[in-house]
Amino acid sequence: MDIRDLFQISLPLIQAPMAGSQNHELAAAVSNAGGLGSIPAGMLDANLLDAELTAMGALTRKPYNVNFFCHRTPPADPARNQAWLDLLAPYLAAHGIEPTSIPDGATRRPFDAAMAEVVERHRPAVVSFHFGLPDEALLQRVRATGAKVLSSATTLEEGRWLQAKGVDAVIAQGLEAGGHRGLFLSDDLDGQVGTFALLPQLVAALDLPVIAAGGIADAQGVAAAQALGAAGVQIGTAYLLCDESRASPLHRQALQSPGVEQTVLTTLFSGRPARGIVNRLIRELGPRPAAVPAFPLAGNAIARLRGQAEPAGVSDFSPLWAGQNASGCRAIGAARLTAELATGWRL
Incomplete structure (x- = not known):
C-alpha cells in the first residue's frame, strides 16, 4: 500500500x-x-x-x-548563554547590538x-x-x-x-x-x-x-x-x-548560486543540527561550536543579527536551509x- x-x-x-x-x-x-x-x-x-x-x-x-x-524546552543555562554571546560579540558590536538587550528564552x-x-x-x-x-x-x-x-x-x-x-x-x-x-x-x-x-x-x-x-x-x-x-x-x-514559496530574496539568491553545492549540518541558528548553505557565520565560527545553547535557545541572538543584516541585502547570519540536492x-x-x-x- x-x-x-x-x-x-x-x-x-x-x-x-x-x-x-x-x-x-x-x-x-x-x-x-x-x-x-x-x-x-x-x-x-x-x-x-x-x-x-x-x-x-x-x-x-x-x-x-x-x-x-x-x-523539550531546556532550562536556562546562564553560563552557556554567556559563552554564546561572547562568541558572537564581534558581530554584535559591528552591528551596534548591546548583548544585554537580547532576550532570553525559547524562540x-x-x-x-x-x-x-x-x-x-x-x-x-x-x-x-x-x-x-x-x-x-x-x-x-x-x-x-x-x-x-x-x-x-x-x-x-x-x-x-x-x-x-x-x-x-x-x-x-x-x-x-x-x-x-x-x-x-x-x-x-x-x-x-x-x-x-x-x-x-x-x-x-x-x-x-x-x-x-x-x-x-x-x-x-x-x-x-x-x-x-x-x-x-x-x-x-x-x-x-x-511561485508560492515564501523563501526570502536572499534565500532564493543562495539557492541559485554556486554556493548551493556546499551545505553542512549546523547548530548555529537554532541549537539543533540542521542542513543549510554555508555562509559567513558558518565559515568563521565552524558549523557546530560548543558554545551554542541547546535548541531553541540560540535563536534570539541570531534573530537580532539577521534583523540588522538582511535589510542591507546580507545573508551572513541567515539560515539558508537546503538539502544536498537542489537540482530540482x-x-x-x-x-x-x-x-x-x-x-x-x-x-
Missing part, C-alpha cells in the same frame, strides 16, 4: 513542511494538485496557526498535513494543549511531528480527531520506536535532507545515514508505510525511492523557488512541479 490510500490523495507526494519559507499558499497548491501539502507550525503560536489553517481551508478542501516540533514552541485545541477545531487529515512524538495525552487528542499520525526517523532505532508508539507511517529522513534533523533518541551525528541507505532498512524492519525524504529532487529520485520500497516521498528543497529547484508553480515529480512514480 502506498500513501495515496492512507491519506486519500491522488499522488504519493508530500511537500515537506518548511518553517519560515512557506505558508498555506504553497501547501494548498500541492494539495490541490493531488499531493499532500504541509503547514509548518514550528514557528507559530496557537492564534497564528488557527489563522493559517483558516486560510488553508479557504483555498482547498483536499487533505493536508500540519507539522509540529515536539522537543520555538513544542506541541502543547493550545495547539491541540487548534487541531481539534480544524481536523487536518494528517498531523506530523519532528523530534519524536509529544506526550501520550496530547497524542491521543490528535488521534481522536481522526488524523493520521506521522513522525520522522533518522535511524533504524528511531523507526522501531515510532512503530511501537503506534504511528501510521514513518518518514525516513536521510542525511541529505535540508533543514532540521529529526533525530530524537541520540544526538550522535555519526549514526546518521543517507536516504537510500536508511530507507530499505526501515522498509525491511517495519510493518508500516515508509516515506522517503532527503535528496529527492526530480522524477528519477522519486522512481529510485519507489524501487527501494518507499510508500511515498517527501520533498522540500525543490519547492523553495516555486525551479521558479515554476507548485502544481506543475508536483505533477512533474509524480511522473517518476509507477502508478
Whole structure:
C-alpha cells in the first residue's frame, strides 16, 4: 500500500513542511494538485496557526498535513548563554547590538494543549511531528480527531520506536535532507545515514508505510525511492523557488548560486543540527561550536543579527536551509512541479 490510500490523495507526494519559507499558499497548491501539502507550525503560536489553517481551508478542501516540533524546552543555562554571546560579540558590536538587550528564552514552541485545541477545531487529515512524538495525552487528542499520525526517523532505532508508539507511517529522513534533523533518541551525528541507505532498512524492519525524504529532487529520485520500497516521498528543497514559496530574496539568491553545492549540518541558528548553505557565520565560527545553547535557545541572538543584516541585502547570519540536492529547484508553480515529480512514480 502506498500513501495515496492512507491519506486519500491522488499522488504519493508530500511537500515537506518548511518553517519560515512557506505558508498555506504553497501547501494548498500541492494539495490541490493531488499531493499532500504541509503547514509548518514550528514557528507559530496557537492564534497564528488557527489563522493559517483558516486560510488553508479557504483555498482547498483536499487533505493536508500540519507539522509540529515536539522537543523539550531546556532550562536556562546562564553560563552557556554567556559563552554564546561572547562568541558572537564581534558581530554584535559591528552591528551596534548591546548583548544585554537580547532576550532570553525559547524562540520555538513544542506541541502543547493550545495547539491541540487548534487541531481539534480544524481536523487536518494528517498531523506530523519532528523530534519524536509529544506526550501520550496530547497524542491521543490528535488521534481522536481522526488524523493520521506521522513522525520522522533518522535511524533504524528511531523507526522501531515510532512503530511501537503506534504511528501510521514513518518518514525516513536521510542525511541529505535540508533543514532540521529529526533525530530524537541520540544526538550522535555519526549514526546518521543517507536516504537510500536508511530507507530499505526501515522498509525491511517495519510493518508500516515508509516515506522517503532527503535528496529527492526530480522524477528519477522519486522512481529510485519507489524501487527501494518507499510508500511515498517527501520533498522540500525543490519547492523553495516555486511561485508560492515564501523563501526570502536572499534565500532564493543562495539557492541559485554556486554556493548551493556546499551545505553542512549546523547548530548555529537554532541549537539543533540542521542542513543549510554555508555562509559567513558558518565559515568563521565552524558549523557546530560548543558554545551554542541547546535548541531553541540560540535563536534570539541570531534573530537580532539577521534583523540588522538582511535589510542591507546580507545573508551572513541567515539560515539558508537546503538539502544536498537542489537540482530540482525551479521558479515554476507548485502544481506543475508536483505533477512533474509524480511522473517518476509507477502508478
